Amino acid sequence: MSKRLIYHMCKRSDWQKAEEKGFYQGSVGDRVDGFLHFSTAQQVAESAARHLADVEDLVLITVDANDFGPSLKWELSRSDQLFPHLYGSLVVAKVISVCDLSLAEDGFHRFPDDIVPWRPGVGEGIND
Numbered sequence: 001m002s003k004r005l006i007y008h009m010c011k012r013s014d015w016q017k018a019e020e021k022g023f024y025q026g027s028v029g030d031r032v033d034g035f036l037h038f039s040t041a042q043q044v045a046e047s048a049a050r051h052l053a054d055v056e057d058l059v060l061i062t063v064d065a066n067d068f069g070p071s072l073k074w075e076l077s078r079s080d081q082l083f084p085h086l087y088g089s090l091v092v093a094k095v096i097s098v099c100d101l102s103l104a105e106d107g108f109h110r111f112p113d114d115i116v117p118w119r120p121g122v123g124e125g126i127n128d
Helices: 011-019 027-033 044-051
Strands: 006-009 058-064 070-075 080-084 097-100
Touching: 006 011, 006 080, 011 058
Parallel strands: none
Antiparallel strands: 006 058, 058 097, 070 080
16 A cells, blocks of 8 residues: 655654654644644645744654554545544654754745645635
8 A cells, every 4th residue: 555645743842752752642732623633745835824834943744644544534624625633642653754844034834845835825814
């Protein structure tokens, strides 16, 4: 089975704590919602712009959606798109890669080349 990569963003300090413990339970927002928010390569840059604009010291965590079985649910969210939500903790050993997300001068994050870039269209607010 081929890999189905999905992505999660968090503060570097939160991820460092997770590495020490061996698992990651999410941000405060994730815990309030009851799941870890993930995105596809086509969704993650827009998610960063809408929810984490100008936030420094973020990391991008890459995992294979196939590794999570029924604890990963694809649920309808923004713009009627299906987003992956992990119900439970993320075991650090399941992580494929972690990379820093630096901020560009325009306040948007710089993503690896395999991530679809996103900027708001004319007249489109980030919080719409």
